[in-house]
Amino acid sequence: MLNPEELVDAYGSPLYVYDLDRLRAARRDLRDALPDGFTTYYSLKANPHPLIGATLRAEGCRAEVCSTGELLSALEAGFPAGEILYGGPGKTTAEIDLAIGRGVRTFSAESPADLTRVGDSARRHGVTADCLLRINGSAPAATTSIRMTGTPSQFGIDEETLPQVMDGLLDTPGTRVVGLHFYPLSNARDEDSLIAEATQSIAVAAAIRDTHRVPIEVLDIGGGFAAPYSVPGRRPYYRKLRGELERALDLHFPAWRTGHPRLAVETGRYLTGDCGELLTTITTVKHSRGRRFAVLDAGINTLGGMAGLGRLLPLAVRVDGVPDGTATLTGPLCTPGDLLGREVEVPALAEGTILRIPNVGGYGLTASLIGFLGRPNPAEVFLTGGRVTAATRLELTRVPLTPPPAP
Known part of the structure; x- marks a missing residue:
């Protein structure tokens, strides 16, 4: 520097100083740690600056946004609207309308009401929205890190309620359910915790597919990739993750190597920290x-x-x-x-x-x-x-x- x-x-x-070479290095490390074929969504909540986004877009990332402001930053960074994933538990009618009007077509639905709101907006625009159902798993696999599943939460549809709500979810006008979305933890304390949650998400997704006949064209297993924050230290390099994910996918989704389903992760802190x-x-x-x-x-x-x-x-x-x-x-x-x-x-x-x-x-x-x-x-x-x-x-x-x- x-x-x-x-x-x-x-x-x-x-003064904030950002080294874009280090940003690119983090992207390379994450790409190397994942099986071939994974899409990486950059979560703009970590840093919505358009220059950060543009750098990661050039490195093959897509954008994940949770607000109108993040959407506008993603578009300014050059992310194609049709490839943006729009999530968050509190999406309003106005922001969904704006997103669809700007060309966004993929949403993560956090509840039946959220899915209905997306569908109503899509119909007003004369389009169909592709939606991932975000699942709040019934039990965590890891005992450390910041928990985002297995507890009462504003995030995701409780796994145990799926038998009662699934038919309505699949038939929501204006939407097409194309897969599942998990985000069980944030900033994993260690690689074993990260692997445990990711592989459990894959197993739960397969069980939901088989039990409820949910079409899974896209499976987003979330993030949890760690980075030190405001203290000296090195970003971890995940040496076991690729192999463990490949084994879990071979078991539960044997066609994944030919692109069925399309696989995704999302992260902000690991890429930018x-x-x-x-x-x-x-x-x-x-x-x-x-x-x-x-x-x-x-x-x-x-x-x-x-x-x-x-x-x-x-x-x-x-x-x-x-x-x-x-x-x-x-x-x-x-x-x-x-x-x-x-x-x-x-x-x-x-x-x-x-x-x-x-x-x-x-x-x-x-x-x-x-x-x-x-x-x-x-x-x-x-x-x-x-x-x-x-x-x-x-x-x-x-x-x-x-x-x-x-x-």
């Missing part, structure tokens, strides 16, 4: 009742980490550099909740020192409280081959609306 001081001099502090770091400058070093504080120009408005971590505040960041003691890292906001880490090992501290928070390419800026207290957002700088190739800044603006007519 270029010298942090030079980048901060040019673009200000705090280690491509980004946050540069932040110490504005004040102070001591208070036996503790040392470093007040930074980046706080929870810049690195909130509110999405996908299974917990809220405080964060527990660690910084790169040779340790020279500890300090509590706080941001500049006027709230005691603006805390990035307690008693963090830090290099020598002084006003003006730039700290580097690694592994925040995913769930960084747009997962933060960017509107809180009205501080300017950091710039985002993109590197390729060690050179700056683009720089942008996300701005929040209010748009005037026309008031309703007087009665």
Whole structure:
């Protein structure tokens, strides 16, 4: 990476720096870890910047979105609308109408009501929507990681309710059920947990196919691929995953090698996590009742980490550099909740020192409280081959609306 001081001099502090070469490397590693023929959906919730999306599109990824904003970012990044997967448990009529109007034709349905809403919109547009039924499995296979199945949830159709609802799902006007969607865990703690959930999803999908005669043209087994967040560390490389998935698919879907069904995974953090770091400058070093504080120009408005971590505040960041003691890292906001880490090992501290928070390419800026207290957002700088190739800044603006007519 270029010298942090030079980048901060040019673009200000705090500053997000994304290395697109590392983004491409993550895509290659994931491709190598999966059996041939898998489609990878990039989950824009991790980082919706169009340059991130465009880079992954060029590497063969498709887009998975859960909001109108993410859809517009995906389209700006060049993802073909007809290949976008639109998910999420709270899709409104207005956003479904917009998505179909923009050319989206594939949706993940989280409930019978969600499927009906998609179908109603599709009929208004004179089209049929291809839909995956997202399944909330009855029991988890892994005991660690962030659980997203096997519990009461807003996500997915409870597996045990399928006998009562399946006929209605398959006959929902305006829709064509083309397969199943699973997302049992997030940020798997280890490869064995990831494999256990993925192979169980494959087995459950086969059982649903056989019991309920569900056509499975597409099987999305979700994600769970891990990456360190806001601390030093390396993204894992999955050495056993390919073989274990191949064995499970050979058992339950023996025609998979000829494309029946089409197979997919989705991930955000694994692809983006280690491509980004946050540069932040110490504005004040102070001591208070036996503790040392470093007040930074980046706080929870810049690195909130509110999405996908299974917990809220405080964060527990660690910084790169040779340790020279500890300090509590706080941001500049006027709230005691603006805390990035307690008693963090830090290099020598002084006003003006730039700290580097690694592994925040995913769930960084747009997962933060960017509107809180009205501080300017950091710039985002993109590197390729060690050179700056683009720089942008996300701005929040209010748009005037026309008031309703007087009665």
